[in-house]
Amino acid sequence: MQIVNACVHNLNWTHIRSLLRVPDENARYWYTKEAVDENWSSRTLDRNISTQYYQGLLQNLKKNAVIEEMRRKTAEFQKSQFEFKSPVIAEFLGFKNEDTYLEGDLEFAIISHIRDFLMELGRGFAFVARITYLSI
Numbered sequence: 001m002q003i004v005n006a007c008v009h010n011l012n013w014t015h016i017r018s019l020l021r022v023p024d025e026n027a028r029y030w031y032t033k034e035a036v037d038e039n040w041s042s043r044t045l046d047r048n049i050s051t052q053y054y055q056g057l058l059q060n061l062k063k064n065a066v067i068e069e070m071r072r073k074t075a076e077f078q079k080s081q082f083e084f085k086s087p088v089i090a091e092f093l094g095f096k097n098e099d100t101y102l103e104g105d106l107e108f109a110i111i112s113h114i115r116d117f118l119m120e121l122g123r124g125f126a127f128v129a130r131i132t133y134l135s136i
Helices: 008-009 011-018 025-035 042-050 054-061 063-073 075-080 103-121
Strands: none
Touching: 011 025, 011 042, 011 054, 025 054, 042 054
């Protein structure tokens, strides 16, 4: 098992140790490239490897069609917006790989989990509203 790549010098020893545990050479190369390009921390890399993020992307048959449609329909909007450097991996939300979801679905699921968490904390915490605007 070898990791021979020009970009490996951008990774620390913890990254390399995590990559050595990936048995598939193609997956290992992909994780290495993404870790460097997207500036993944070693924790993010470990999480992506343990959730088999690479295999999940391979199984998503609609991935290229979704990416192309997003680029076509939102080209002007995307120019003015920032990109997320890390993909969202939130398996606790219960989303399936084969389904497509809107941003609103993700927002609703996250807020529901936050609400449940705050309710479990008990007295001294308040869940004011699903969406509250704050002036800073």
